[in-house]
Amino acid sequence: MRVDELETPVPVVDIDRLEANISRLQSYLDEHGIANRPHIKTHKIPAIAQMQMDAGAIGITCQKVSEAEVMADAGFNDIFIPYNIVGESKLARLMALAKRVTVSVTADSAYVIRGLSDAAQRAGLTLTVLIECDTGAHRCGVQSPQEAAELARLIEELPNLNFGGLMTYPTSEYTDSFVRETRTLLADDGLQIERVSGGGTPAMWQVHVHHEITEHRAGIYVYGDRLTLRAGSVTLDTCAFKVHTTVVSRPTPERGILDAGSKSLSSDLHGLDGYGYICEYPEAKIYALSEEHGHVDFSACERKPEIGERLTIIPNHCCTVTSMFDEVVGMRGNEVEVIWQVTARGTVR
Numbered sequence: 001m002r003v004d005e006l007e008t009p010v011p012v013v014d015i016d017r018l019e020a021n022i023s024r025l026q027s028y029l030d031e032h033g034i035a036n037r038p039h040i041k042t043h044k045i046p047a048i049a050q051m052q053m054d055a056g057a058i059g060i061t062c063q064k065v066s067e068a069e070v071m072a073d074a075g076f077n078d079i080f081i082p083y084n085i086v087g088e089s090k091l092a093r094l095m096a097l098a099k100r101v102t103v104s105v106t107a108d109s110a111y112v113i114r115g116l117s118d119a120a121q122r123a124g125l126t127l128t129v130l131i132e133c134d135t136g137a138h139r140c141g142v143q144s145p146q147e148a149a150e151l152a153r154l155i156e157e158l159p160n161l162n163f164g165g166l167m168t169y170p171t172s173e174y175t176d177s178f179v180r181e182t183r184t185l186l187a188d189d190g191l192q193i194e195r196v197s198g199g200g201t202p203a204m205w206q207v208h209v210h211h212e213i214t215e216h217r218a219g220i221y222v223y224g225d226r227l228t229l230r231a232g233s234v235t236l237d238t239c240a241f242k243v244h245t246t247v248v249s250r251p252t253p254e255r256g257i258l259d260a261g262s263k264s265l266s267s268d269l270h271g272l273d274g275y276g277y278i279c280e281y282p283e284a285k286i287y288a289l290s291e292e293h294g295h296v297d298f299s300a301c302e303r304k305p306e307i308g309e310r311l312t313i314i315p316n317h318c319c320t321v322t323s324m325f326d327e328v329v330g331m332r333g334n335e336v337e338v339i340w341q342v343t344a345r346g347t348v349r
């Protein structure tokens with residue numbers, strides 16, 4: 001079947017580009033001796049995670065326990081969950097997972113660390129815990145090397161835990177000094193920082209300048225999107241993921257309406273102007289979304305589309321888009337080669 005015969009809106013991956021993206025980042029990280037631990041929350045598809053492993057990844061990253069459960073069921077056996085896991089039943093699920101596959105997690109508070117230790121004791125296993133450090137993103141993470149060192153000592157003191165190193169997201173200009181200071185603080189305790197896990201696609205080609213980083217977690221790099229285009233880490237020629245849509249209305253000479261709205265493109269803006277890049281009409285602006293309609297201003301375009309014309313859109317943020325579809329189409333040339341189930345879709349717990 002040809003891709004232009006598919007009903008729209010439909011997310012489509014160019015497999016040649018996908019393969020090239022996977023191999024390009026792997027080669028770069030190999031060249032610099034940095035382990036690759038891709039974040040699979042971008043695609044949530046075991047077959048693509050397998051392509052990443054086959055290319056040389058040391059394991060995968062999942063954001064939630066339920067996402068990791070799906071990947072463990074699919075046969076992946078080294079999974080990092082860089083997340084604070086809170087609550088009895090989630091901790092019990094984490095321990096059940098850790099009995100089946102190698103799992104490491106993060107924590108940024110004594111509360112989370114104590115919960116992990118109690119659950120690991122009950123389960124009779126030892127869990128590897130890394131400290132999440134805030135090196136500029138102002139999301140989770142300890143705020144200082146002193147706090148990181150204190151929590152590392154707590155992990156070592158408490159039963160059934162193993163101090164696994166430091167984690168940050170995204171890797172930033174502050175990462176190396178943060179790690180070095182923490183290392184100095186822990187030297188007297190005999191605690192080594194062997195693993196430093198950094199992440200992010202926007203700055204992925206600069207990872208090698210951060211000499212403290214031992215492994216990298218990129219997610220978006222497999223697909224590319226408008227956020228990473230803005231950052232300059234992907235290009236229009238390497239973007240592998242597009243939402244194919246159809247113009248369903250031209251109510252005015254300037255306005256066009258697409259069959260893809262917020263339920264297909266997601267409402268993520270992240271400071272971008274408009275809700276996606278229309279490849280065939282780069283000057284057009286998707287200025288608003290209703291659930292099933294994309295509102296486009298074509299006034300800046302010399303040529304304007306007809307009703308029925310198919311358009312391809314690079315969304316602002318591919319991760320939120322894939323998590324809204326049951327299936328993603330893989331194409332080679334203009335032919336449908338595979339239809340992947342987004343197996344880990346909806347795994348937010």
Ligand SMILES: Cc1ncc(COP(=O)(O)O)c(C=O)c1O
Nearest residue numbers: 039169199200201217218219220
């Ligand atoms: C903890 C963590 N690591 C890695 C990544 C991957 O970064 P990116 O989406 O820029 O590829 C993310 C993305 O949100 C993340 O939250």
